[in-house]
Amino acid sequence: MVEARKIDLRKDNIGVLSPLQADILKALWKSNQSTVRKLYNTINSKKKIALTSVAVDLDRLHKKGLVERESENGLGGPHYIYSFSKSKTEFEKSVVDSTVNRLIEKFGSVAVSYFNERFSKTKESLAPHQSRGKR
Secondary structure: OOOOOOOOOOOOOOOOOOHHHHHHHHHHHHHOEEOHHHHHHHHHOOOOOOHHHHHHHHHHHHHOOOEEEEEEEEOOEEEEEEEEOOOHHHHHHHHHHHHHHHHHHHHOHHHHHHHHHHHHHHHHHHHHHHHHOOO
């Protein structure tokens, strides 16, 4: 059996991100936009982290295209305002799409055959439920 190391399927985790990056995205999805300091305050209230860790991971998320940022001048000089570039649903779909594509690239026709079998079983199991509603 092949072990998927980069995909974390625990309910509380988002998937292919570090735990801190996942926390940052979750907080950003709730607030729509935020500064490093506000995200730090939100996350730090639940677990102790450094402000610089939040700033570094926000920069990494920006480079991955998962967050957008705009520079704004304020007290203390310029700072970034971050917002998400993909909704949670869009992000989850992109993770699934990327994962399926990697499986197909690595296993080719075996992966495609598996998906066909798996989805035909799912379709069959849904069929009795769909026909009940049409009576």
